[in-house]
Amino acid sequence: MAGCRLPGGKGEMMRIARISPLVVVRLVLGGIFLYAGFTKIGDPTSFAGAIASYRILPYFGNYLVAAILPWLEVLCGLLLITDYRTRAAASCVAVLNLVFMAALASTIIRKLDIDCGCFSKTGEKTSALTALGRDVVLFAMALYAARGKKHPSS
Amino acid sequence: MTHTQNRSIGRKKLLTEMAVIFLAATAFGIAWNHRLLVNAWSGKSIATAPAPAPAAGEASIPLPLGLQQVKELYDRNEAIIVDARDRAAFAEGHIKGAVSLPVGEVEGELTRFREKAPPTATIVVYCNGYSCHDSRTLADRLIGAGWRQVYVFEGGYPEWRDAGFPVARGK
Numbered sequence A: 001m002a003g004c005r006l007p008g009g010k011g012e013m014m015r016i017a018r019i020s021p022l023v024v025v026r027l028v029l030g031g032i033f034l035y036a037g038f039t040k041i042g043d044p045t046s047f048a049g050a051i052a053s054y055r056i057l058p059y060f061g062n063y064l065v066a067a068i069l070p071w072l073e074v075l076c077g078l079l080l081i082t083d084y085r086t087r088a089a090a091s092c093v094a095v096l097n098l099v100f101m102a103a104l105a106s107t108i109i110r111k112l113d114i115d116c117g118c119f120s121k122t123g124e125k126t127s128a129l130t131a132l133g134r135d136v137v138l139f140a141m142a143l144y145a146a147r148g149k150k151h152p153s154s
Numbered sequence B: 001m002t003h004t005q006n007r008s009i010g011r012k013k014l015l016t017e018m019a020v021i022f023l024a025a026t027a028f029g030i031a032w033n034h035r036l037l038v039n040a041w042s043g044k045s046i047a048t049a050p051a052p053a054p055a056a057g058e059a060s061i062p063l064p065l066g067l068q069q070v071k072e073l074y075d076r077n078e079a080i081i082v083d084a085r086d087r088a089a090f091a092e093g094h095i096k097g098a099v100s101l102p103v104g105e106v107e108g109e110l111t112r113f114r115e116k117a118p119p120t121a122t123i124v125v126y127c128n129g130y131s132c133h134d135s136r137t138l139a140d141r142l143i144g145a146g147w148r149q150v151y152v153f154e155g156g157y158p159e160w161r162d163a164g165f166p167v168a169r170g171k
Helices: A011-041 A044-052 A059-082 A086-109 A128-148 B003-032 B034-044 B067-075 B087-092 B103-116 B134-144 B156-162
Strands: B063-065 B079-083 B122-126 B149-153
Touching: A011 A044, A011 A059, A011 A086, A011 A128, A044 A059, A044 B034, A044 B156, A059 A086, A059 B003, A059 B034, A059 B156, A086 A128, A086 B003, B003 B034, B063 B067, B067 B079, B067 B122, B067 B149, B067 B156, B103 B134, B122 B134, B122 B156, B134 B149, B149 B156
Parallel strands: B063 B149, B079 B122, B122 B149
Antiparallel strands: none
């Protein structure tokens, strides 16, 4: 990634080297969030259950977050993929990931053995540590995508 | 570039756009799920219309029950509530009055459980909520062993506790 500085790279080459990782990050990040949101939109009740297992929010709060969060993920994913308001979308994703990481860290500290509920349940449990590591990567990607495009003019 | 000026304008714009994204998602989410939210909200205050009683009859698969239905059965003392989690989780907190029957120990415990619960009894099995499949596994096992009315409380202990319903600790 960082080591792709081409010797004697001309303007064009440098532009490609600078832009393409950004596009890749944007598309991958957008795709992940679109997928994550989409799998949960159809079944808010079980997502509310997943949130409830974090034991952070009150009863109704779990349902409220379960109702809104998947839509936020889908919206951010769509914006990232279509490259519209990328900076804002990527910043939202970064903030979301901070929240996810805080929630996951709290489950580790409180020794709660729960499924992270990141994507719709596949039967297999994702440990909090795995999810936390994944979120760190996503957070870095979001920051990269947010900083990469300073001027969100079309 | 006039960095400072550009930056403060850019930041303001960024925050506005983020707020718009957030509000749009909130609007979509609430509009799309308003029924669920209304239910969840009214589920919090106990004074709701009585939930339909679960259909009696012989079930070959365990039927799911919602929080309110379980609460009704619980209040009327019409069901044996069974905790499918391990002993440690049970000791840490369980639905008050629940019987501990860890899914891992079911083979050894079944005879003792049979003394408490006749085959005609209504049984509600729960574990740690939606991410947990032990209640379903145990319910299947109980049906296989001859119990006829076995239900699964899908929200499990987290939903029960968060609704402020009676819980207990210890064995």
